[in-house]
Amino acid sequence: MNYLKEETLNALAAEYVVGTxxxxxxxRYQKLMMQYQAVSDATxxxxxxxxxxxxxxxxxEPPKAVWEEIQRRLGHSASNDTSAQIVDFExxxxxxxxxxxxxxxxxxLVLAVLLVVMQPAPVEDVSHIAVVNNADNTPLxxxxxxxxxxxxxxxxxxxxxxxxxxxxxxxPANGEAPISLGLMPEMxxxxxxxxxxxxxxxxxxxxxxxxAPGGSKTGAPTEVLYxxxxxxx
Amino acid sequence: MEHETLFPLLCKTAEGNKDAFAKLYEITSxxxxxxxxxxxxxxxxxxxxxxxxxxKIWHNAGSYQRTKGTVLTxxxxxxxxxxxxxxxxxxxxNEVELTDxxxxxxxxxxxxQLGGEQQKLAACLDELDGPQRQAIHLAYVxxxxxxxxxxxxxxxxxxxxxxxxxxxxxxxxxxxx
Numbered sequence: 001m002n003y004l005k006e007e008t009l010n011a012l013a014a015e016y017v018v019g020t021x022x023x024x025x026x027x028r029y030q031k032l033m034m035q036y037q038a039v040s041d042a043t044x045x046x047x048x049x050x051x052x053x054x055x056x057x058x059x060x061e062p063p064k065a066v067w068e069e070i071q072r073r074l075g076h077s078a079s080n081d082t083s084a085q086i087v088d089f090e091x092x093x094x095x096x097x098x099x100x101x102x103x104x105x106x107x108x109l110v111l112a113v114l115l116v117v118m119q120p121a122p123v124e125d126v127s128h129i130a131v132v133n134n135a136d137n138t139p140l141x142x143x144x145x146x147x148x149x150x151x152x153x154x155x156x157x158x159x160x161x162x163x164x165x166x167x168x169x170x171x172p173a174n175g176e177a178p179i180s181l182g183l184m185p186e187m188x189x190x191x192x193x194x195x196x197x198x199x200x201x202x203x204x205x206x207x208x209x210x211x212a213p214g215g216s217k218t219g220a221p222t223e224v225l226y227x228x229x230x231x232x233x
Numbered sequence: 234m235e236h237e238t239l240f241p242l243l244c245k246t247a248e249g250n251k252d253a254f255a256k257l258y259e260i261t262s263x264x265x266x267x268x269x270x271x272x273x274x275x276x277x278x279x280x281x282x283x284x285x286x287x288x289k290i291w292h293n294a295g296s297y298q299r300t301k302g303t304v305l306t307x308x309x310x311x312x313x314x315x316x317x318x319x320x321x322x323x324x325x326x327n328e329v330e331l332t333d334x335x336x337x338x339x340x341x342x343x344x345x346q347l348g349g350e351q352q353k354l355a356a357c358l359d360e361l362d363g364p365q366r367q368a369i370h371l372a373y374v375x376x377x378x379x380x381x382x383x384x385x386x387x388x389x390x391x392x393x394x395x396x397x398x399x400x401x402x403x404x405x406x407x408x409x410x
Contacts, residue, residue, distance in 0.1 A: 052354030
């Protein structure tokens, strides 16, 4: 693939990190980063090369409100007048999630079991899988989790929407707010390190939301499209 | 600071430890905020970029890979990309607001004041031609687009692009030695 010629890739990575890769070229590059390890490696390499520039910027203390807003958005703060509302809102969201995930579990379980039976034996160290189906029960993504990596494959049934991204979420079984696991690939597939949190926590389900490019800005899913149970294999 | 402090704090943040996250914020936020402010100029946008970055850091702490760079570089990259997104979204224009400060910077900082990483970059920047160094600095630190660098340095677009491209190539050769 043209993009992956080492020289081209290196020049693109440099301009991406410097910030001069703009507009559609920048969005295309971000997609490539999700698809190809070599692209994300080249990016990280340039981030290190240019990191020395960051220290030339004189530190500036952010306003106090910045930290307060971060805590509010993460649901961490609990000591002001609005906290009661936030807690209620969080609880309502949780209950909705619990309902959603329970509803979808039965139907999706049958399908996922069928799919497991139909597929060749999984790679040895894969410990969990999830299949994300659309409303017609056609699989769009297959997710395989091993202790070290999480592989996502896009099926032919998936069609990307321009100017939208799909974000993957983990729905904790204890009813806490969903946690983002990053954007979903939209062609081919990708492999990422398994987040520790996925192995440590008890998971009710995975969910996919529709988001503006770059993913949710609020830390919570914008529009949940699909829910998939995560199953041990 | 990096190995003794930031990495353990990030590990605890990945486990959901809010105190570790608060400490991480306390130590790093003035650096991240300064980078965002430099790129975006407008304080309310720098606030937003910083908030978005720390939300992402909280959620993605577990996906940091040590082999790919230091914790601080990883964190600063997150706020930089968020600031670049916001810059595009809000159509932030950079051409007028930089004055003497940006013009003064291109002389590489005195090496003896700097940490290892920065020292090496300073030495390598020193080997570049003045205009190449200035163009890269304006783009990376001040967030200028190619066209904005053109306006700032009053040279044609093709020349600016080639200064940046060749400057980066020379930097890479020097830094990877």
